[in-house]
Amino acid sequence: LVGVLGDRVAPGEKAAHCQFFSQQVALPVAPILFAALAGCPVILCFGLYQGGNRYQIHFELLAERITLDRRHRQEQLGFWVQRYADRLEHYARDAPYNWFNFYDYWQEAPAGLAEENGYGERPPRPQRFARQLAMGWDGLGTLLLSNVLLLATLGLSGLWLFHRVWQIARRTPAQVAENDWVVVLGARLQQDQVSDEYACRLERAAALYHTDPRRRILLVGGLTGGSVSEAERGRQFLVAMGLPAAALAIEDQSLHTLDNLRRARQLLGENKTHPFVLVTSRYHLARSGTLAQGLGLRPVLCAAEDRWSLHPLTLWRLALEAGYLHWYEVGRFWARWTRNRHSLTRIT
Incomplete structure (x- = not known):
């Protein structure tokens, strides 16, 4: 730190x-x-x-x-x-x-x-005592608490979440039943161009659209480097693949996964109470689904990759996702226990 x-x-x-x-x-x-x-x-x-x-x-x-x-x-x-x-x-x-x-x-x-x-x-x-419970425990405070819990449980709490992230990454299908909306989470651009990981997510969304052209696709992701947003570059990518621009919507202000989903909820409007397809990379599915459910959404997870493959980088990403998920779960529990309205507003 x-x-x-x-x-x-x-x-x-x-x-x-x-x-x-x-x-x-x-x-x-x-x-x-x-x-x-x-x-x-x-x-x-x-x-x-x-x-x-x-x-x-x-x-x-x-x-x-x-x-x-x-x-x-x-x-x-x-x-x-x-x-x-x-x-x-x-x-x-x-x-x-x-x-x-x-x-x-x-x-x-x-x-x-x-x-x-x-x-x-x-x-x-x-x-006297006003907001004492809420002081100092947003963000970094819950990160520190999460690390304390990891130490107290000798890493078992993190290992349990790693197993959960692993299972969801391995078992989630790449094809889903019909839903009106497909939400695609953005990924960091490389030199202002779509990365291989992001291209995989976009190609999955295109395949879902071709199975049912009545679907609409929402691309989320803001300017996280370079001069163009992830969502806008994703829209250009799909249009180049032949998808009609009218079938695409973008949200280009969010900068991280929770922000992606919170802003997507706003854009979905009355459809936010209906199930929707959530497309992202396999290692990212568990945390994305958990965050979406915490926001009151009903995601149907869809893996970007056709099949699960294991290599050292995947293990590192799974471990990182388990760490983020551990932070989120501890933070959510702490916010509810302390009735921290500021934190609860961000994650629910």
């Missing part, structure tokens, strides 16, 4: 300019470069001052992984820095009495900017 301060530029440090409270400000690019090099999930942490010696801590996932390619490196750096600035502004507006944390950005601003944005107010007096 590595912590990086991302909202201050040290002398001589490379920076990217972005919009923050309608102004051009400079934020460091080093945290983004480090995240891309590490290839691990990027979790944002915000500490909001509550008065006295109290802070409210918020954790949220920025991206499961950040990738940068040489051709679009500057644009991608600017994109990720701006996403961070957007989340920073969100929390700054949510806690206006934290104005002093952003004085560096405002000291040369037009007079009255802080007042216009409602900053400079005294913090409300915190109520």
Whole structure:
């Protein structure tokens, strides 16, 4: 676990300019470069001052992984820095009495900017024990709790989920009964082009469409690297295969699996209560299905690959999925037990 301060530029440090409270400000690019090099999930942490010696801590996932390619490196750096600035502004507006944390950005601003944005107010007096159970346990907090449980059970809780992920990956069919909607989960593009893994998912969706042309296909996946979204590139891929554009719908704002499914639920509208086909890679089926069911959806799992094949990379992916699923299950249990409305809103 590595912590990086991302909202201050040290002398001589490379920076990217972005919009923050309608102004051009400079934020460091080093945290983004480090995240891309590490290839691990990027979790944002915000500490909001509550008065006295109290802070409210918020954790949220920025991206499961950040990738940068040489051709679009500057644009991608600017994109990720701006996403961070957007989340920073969100929390700054949510806690206006934290104005002093952003004085560096405002000291040369037009007079009255802080007042216009409602900053400079005294913090409300915190109520004793208010939100104590909810503080510090979103995101990273539940990840730490998940790891503690793994240690306490000597890894057995993770092993049980690994077996579950394995069985679902091995047994899920590649053909399903008729359903009106086919939802295809996106996969990271390679040099702005469809990867082999994503192509396999898209080809499965095309095969399902050809068995019943009345079906509609929803492609989900936002801009996770490069200059085009996963959903848009997937749409172009299917149109090139001969599928009519009218049969395709896209959602191009989501950045991770839970976000994919939550936004898909919105687009499905009244159809969200009906079963739908959920297409993804075999190693990804167990977690995707669990997340969808947690959101109140009724997915019918469909494997992208024709058959199950085992190799070292597959084992690594299954183990990673089991870890993510363990984190989710522990987080869901904790949110229900503590009645954490913020967490429950995200996963249900």
